[in-house]
Amino acid sequence: MTMMMMMNRREEVDSRLLRLCRALPKVELHAHLNGCVRPSTLLELAEECSRRGLLSLSDFQAAVIVKEDRSMEECFQLFGLIHLLTTDHCILTRITKEVIEDFAAENVVYLELRTTPKRNEAVGMTKRSYVEAVLAGIKAASTELSLDSYFDHKEDNIECPSQRYQRKANPQIHVRLLLSIDRRETLEAAMETVHLAWEMRDLGVVGVDLSGNPCIGDWETFLPALKWARQHGLPITLHCGEVPNPREVEAMLAFQPERVGHACFLESPDLSTLLANRIPVEICLTSNLLTNSVQRVRDHHFGALYNANHPVVLCTDDPGVFSISLSYEYALVSTHFGLSSLELLHLSRNAIEFTFAEDRLKQMLQSFFDGAKYAAECQCFQFSGVP
Template identity: 40%
Template sequence: MKVKLLPSINRGEPVSVSEETVALSVDFCKLYPDIIVGIDFSGNPNKGNFEEFMPALTLARKHGLMLAIHCAEIPNRSEIKQMLMFGMSRCGHGTYLTSADYAYMKQHNIAVECCLTSNIKSGTVESLQYHHIKRLIEAEVPRVLCTDDSGVFDTTLSNEFYLATEAFGLTQTQCIDLTMEAIDHAFASCEEKQNLKIQLDAFISQMTVKDNRVHKTKRYIEKKTCE
């Protein structure tokens, strides 16, 4: 098991705290480049002005840290546009993204972190049946299933897959694709991603698959390049 760390900026705290967080992250990244790999920007979406945090996030990106930004948790169009134009590696939640935003995400290969249990318990999504992951899948927008916070929301990644399967009738193939996509968008090295795909392929090979997905997955691993 390999663990990566994304120090978090809480948008509800003073900007000075974010500057300190980034400064420490940059220093520790130099010491532990395979562990400190990015910065998370999150917190109460009704607090803080994103523009004020942009200098700190820009500094983080300048030093090679990936950015996971909670975006479109609430219907704040001006902030959503500002965040997308600023850029990110992964988008947290993306609940209120529009079809035009979807096209932008696809064009720039930005994955949306979908957190079903979190969104239901937080009240940003009415029910699983109305969760935006369905629209993301239909629009072929990069997306990954996440817990948001396993402890806080009392869920596991396996449970999130179960919920998505029950709510939207995802096939085994679609679940495998989601897992493969999560690897592609992980903040990990090319070698680490390839090793994860090999491990996933070995796991899939032990499963009873009716649509020859095992062979498709192997070909996918052989042809997929690490970007």
């Protein structure tokens, strides 16, 4: 998210279309943990910390915490509160569990959460214990169960994919974790983060992200850490082109990360590089709209990339702060770019290829989506058309 002025309101979408998009199985690859926290949880935690004298609630407007239509100034106020509250192990575990529950309720079947490991000496928090607390939240949400059960059947009672999809309308969500390097950090701190990602790769950590205020620092500061991650087999995604910065965008694309986020400000040569290398783009429509990276949804570069058959993935960025959901983002795409229900389903299924998940899980998810596709074609899947 960039430090630009926020537009007054989010786009409205048809309520029926939104319900249909909730029924669609979805993949989320660009969600910041701190930006996903429930406002109700934030208010509860803030009030508790205020009673204990750990912060002054008067410094934060309670109305802003539960408000949906926030200004950009109010968004950053909210992020400030979130950062104060997420340096406690138990709170980290709780909000992680709740975030996963919220995505599961939206029928997200695969989620890659990203977060920057932090220190808090006052509570004995290290970067490692921070990540462990997040992983404990993932475990608490029971997200590592196999999808195999959704395809089990007796040999004498074989079901077609549409029947299996109807029977299991809410598939188990699978969650993986990306560790983020913040542009405000030092190279030493970045190296610690990528080392942690590598050491915890068998615990659900699947890659590395570079994020933070795009107006701060130089991404090349972190190149040694990113190169180390690549040499050790860790996939990389970069926040790229959030603000106009042609030199940085050119260098980032030359690095050829596995994915990039946003990619709002690409000049013609950079766009050619992106297309030629088929680098998947994590698209965050509402985030880009509300931060004025684009002026109107229909002008968003999603349309040009999608029409060029370029790899794109719809994502939310900070759904708690922006008061949106991934279902809402799919509804926006249908409304402004005319995608049908089956086209939305294909868009979501194609995202599996660009995940950092292990091959076996990708194959399981693809099999599940193929069942959903068959159900849609048979009109058994309750997502039979877009108004």
